[in-house]
Amino acid sequence: MDGRRTPQRSAVMHALASCQDFVSAQELHNRLVENGIRIGLTTVYRALRGLEASGGADVVRDDAGERLYRTRPADGHRHYLLCRACGRSRPVDSDVVEEWAGRIAAATGYAAVEHTVELTGVCTTCQPSGAEGEPPWHWEHAPDTPGRARSCAS
Amino acid sequence: MDGRRTPQRSAVMHALASCQDFVSAQELHNRLVENGIRIGLTTVYRALRGLEASGGADVVRDDAGERLYRTRPADGHRHYLLCRACGRSRPVDSDVVEEWAGRIAAATGYAAVEHTVELTGVCTTCQPSGAEGEPPWHWEHAPDTPGRARSCAS
């Protein structure tokens, strides 16, 4: 029901797991190839889709509509706070929201209520020290590519 | 700062406003054309992009990554609960979430924290009466197209 075990899939799962942040299918594919792993982009997409379906990964969409994946922590359902500058993400405590969602469901009578919650901001490391208030950049793709400089374990 | 006033833009704004639910640029374009309004799809996209930028409309992405727009209520920032069966949406009280987001921001030190919150479920009208528990459909595109039957004011 969940598929066969193949080197490619293991590679994708491992690559995703070793990177504690959200990555796009294409980024993941690049890394795999750079690390000498022969794998097709299509396969990466399929593997990620499988993970998503089986609940093994969380997904968000960046502003451009691209899907970003991240291995889901063992304890299930999670929401994240992403840094718009460096792309790093961290799970946040979302009990309040879970309850809120449940209350809405009860109050409205809607069935099978699901929710999507995403937080984005600029982490302390990325904040232009000294500059108060809002930073000049406005949630576009980073000027050059500092935002794509997600290191992970390569 | 917000552009020139043209019949096309007015048409888009009016069409969007007269439809109290989320619509895609393409759907909106279809309706406009069906109503005898000559307008290019490109223009609809541009008008919606403008509205989004000026805060005149809220945007969500459906499961296929398509952008759906909805006129934003006069009182600003809002979150919605969408029915996965009929596509209808309703604003929900999200003070709790707003506070929660603020708290997270303060606790983590992240700056300029923004949030995205989407709730989806099956409204009472669409719930298969008699059938308890989870409906058989699993958040795919509706079997045929009952979900696209958003009436609005045509």
Added chain:
DNA sequence: ATAGGTGCAAAAGATTTGCAACTGG
């Protein structure tokens, strides 16, 4: 053996962009 997996090239779709013609103020 054989159902499932893989990868290439091509298809699909939504959104954007180049550009020449048009128009609100």
Added chain:
DNA sequence: CCAGTTGCAAATCTTTTGCACCTAT
């Protein structure tokens, strides 16, 4: 007038699919 708009066609870009070939089990 003329900067801002429009709309068509063509370009982008991510994700999916057709298909022939491979490989875990």
